[in-house]
Amino acid sequence: MLWWRVFAGCACAGLACMAPHGWAGSTPSDPGAAERGRLALLQHSYLKAEWKIDAYRNAGKLWGNSAPDPEKDPEGYARAFALHYGLHPAPYPNEGLPMGLRWSQQPDGTKTGIQLDCMACHGGSIGGKSYVGLANTQVDYDLLFGDLFRAEGRRVPLLPFTINTARGTTNAGMMAVFLLSMRNPDLSRRRFPMLLGANLPELDAPPWWNLKHKKTMYYDGRTPAASVRANMQFLLGEKTREQFQALEPTFRDIQAYLMSLQPPEYPLAIVAARAERGKAVFEQTCVRCHGTYGARRSYPSKIVPLDVIGTDPARSLGLSDRAVEHYNATWFGEGHPVDTERVGYQAPPLDGIWASAPYLHNGSVPTLHALLKSSTRPSRFSRPPSTDFEHYDTRQVGWKFHELTDEEIAAMKSSTHQAHFLYDTSRFGLGNHGHTFGDKLSEDQRMDLIEYLKTL
Numbered sequence: 001m002l003w004w005r006v007f008a009g010c011a012c013a014g015l016a017c018m019a020p021h022g023w024a025g026s027t028p029s030d031p032g033a034a035e036r037g038r039l040a041l042l043q044h045s046y047l048k049a050e051w052k053i054d055a056y057r058n059a060g061k062l063w064g065n066s067a068p069d070p071e072k073d074p075e076g077y078a079r080a081f082a083l084h085y086g087l088h089p090a091p092y093p094n095e096g097l098p099m100g101l102r103w104s105q106q107p108d109g110t111k112t113g114i115q116l117d118c119m120a121c122h123g124g125s126i127g128g129k130s131y132v133g134l135a136n137t138q139v140d141y142d143l144l145f146g147d148l149f150r151a152e153g154r155r156v157p158l159l160p161f162t163i164n165t166a167r168g169t170t171n172a173g174m175m176a177v178f179l180l181s182m183r184n185p186d187l188s189r190r191r192f193p194m195l196l197g198a199n200l201p202e203l204d205a206p207p208w209w210n211l212k213h214k215k216t217m218y219y220d221g222r223t224p225a226a227s228v229r230a231n232m233q234f235l236l237g238e239k240t241r242e243q244f245q246a247l248e249p250t251f252r253d254i255q256a257y258l259m260s261l262q263p264p265e266y267p268l269a270i271v272a273a274r275a276e277r278g279k280a281v282f283e284q285t286c287v288r289c290h291g292t293y294g295a296r297r298s299y300p301s302k303i304v305p306l307d308v309i310g311t312d313p314a315r316s317l318g319l320s321d322r323a324v325e326h327y328n329a330t331w332f333g334e335g336h337p338v339d340t341e342r343v344g345y346q347a348p349p350l351d352g353i354w355a356s357a358p359y360l361h362n363g364s365v366p367t368l369h370a371l372l373k374s375s376t377r378p379s380r381f382s383r384p385p386s387t388d389f390e391h392y393d394t395r396q397v398g399w400k401f402h403e404l405t406d407e408e409i410a411a412m413k414s415s416t417h418q419a420h421f422l423y424d425t426s427r428f429g430l431g432n433h434g435h436t437f438g439d440k441l442s443e444d445q446r447m448d449l450i451e452y453l454k455t456l
């Protein structure tokens, strides 16, 4: 079974839609590239369908409560489906499906099945508005993936790693490494995986709108941000080397689209005097790593060593030398190899930071206030039931939380659906320590600083 196809993106009914508009290729100065990339990302599929149409319709029968009838009330069913698995309404035409799911179609429009795409992890919403590129901090990828198989009466494939224990985090790194382990350096297929020794944890996805500022990307900052091929790794379940080459111009356009995305502006009131004072605090304590904003913009693309940043080391340490060597020996590493030196984590640009809670690479800290006062971070909290403003804390900036009691946790664990709302910082890769740079501020300075962060 070609189960690895489901890891991503963009299903395609064969070669017919490989080059949807006769891509001519693009350069950063090519003004049409971002628009072509938008269409290529949001309107096309690049992988074959993993599941039949019925998998989508039948999933509701697995929920144990009465789901709306998918035939009689398709819109109600779609809404319930999205809420159940943590997907968000698509802000682009998606034929009744939420972001992250996509029908696979024949050239004549006949639906052949269903597939997941990039927006399952990179399409989010806040305050009732959806954004392509805002990370999906709600998705239960493990549950969605498993239920689509179950709904078809198929066995859920056994994976050699955990996709996620918490909602909104995914083990995209292990998916990519595993797919690459099934290929030789010339990208021919292997019968047995190469032993690459990587041990990566589940993570929150970074927002796409920051990509344009970065020299290097991914949380450890070891991959050149200019790499188009890095974004094609999820197609490794299916494509041949020749097909990868043919698709590269399309993915160059997709990258141009990702680089054209802008962060959403804070939609509520900001106290200007506070923000002004907060800017001064930011300049004193944060600029050296996170750069400056506004008219005189600078971003140092700084990768901070683990012993300085002190955040959960699993993601940084888990990328093995062997995995990097193998990646660099393939077509993916040509021209844009992954840095062989392991340092720590890249300090990200903070644009649109109000919208991208929870914080840190693993999403272990629910608010900016808790990030800037480490003693108040909860060790076990619940990911919010939705991203509506009723769950959003405008003072602390981020998702409302409380430290969960043992009883609350026991109740959550008794339901498969609720269990993944639990975020337990004692799990592998989910530690909430480190980044203590706000601890010494007075509460007044901290609140000023948070007000300033809303303006970015």
Ligand code: HEC
Pocket: 007, 008, 009, 117, 118, 119, 120, 121, 122, 141, 170, 171, 172, 173, 203, 204, 205, 206, 207, 208, 210, 211, 214, 216, 217, 218, 219, 220, 231, 232, 234, 254, 258, 315
């Ligand atoms: C299963 C969830 C998932 C899917 C599907 C997915 N991504 Fe990601 N993506 C992530 C995670 C998690 C990271 C952070 C990885 C890391 O740094 O280890 C990431 C990182 C990235 C980055 C780096 C951003 C930065 O600023 O460092 C880009 C670019 C990206 N993804 C593009 C894509 C594209 C394009 C697709 C579809 C072909 C895609 N992703 C599909 C989860 C996903």
Ligand code: HEC
Pocket: 219, 282, 285, 286, 287, 288, 289, 290, 303, 304, 308, 309, 311, 312, 345, 346, 347, 348, 350, 353, 356, 358, 359, 360, 361, 362, 368, 371, 372, 435, 437, 438, 449
């Ligand atoms: C020594 C460098 C350094 C300093 C100083 C620093 N940071 Fe950071 N910051 C980082 C790094 C590195 C990360 C990513 C850590 C991780 O994800 O594990 C980060 C992450 C963050 C995040 C989370 C980003 C996200 O998308 O989840 C915020 C918010 C943040 N910093 C704000 C601040 C503020 C405000 C200050 C000043 C009080 C500050 N930082 C000072 C290096 C620094």
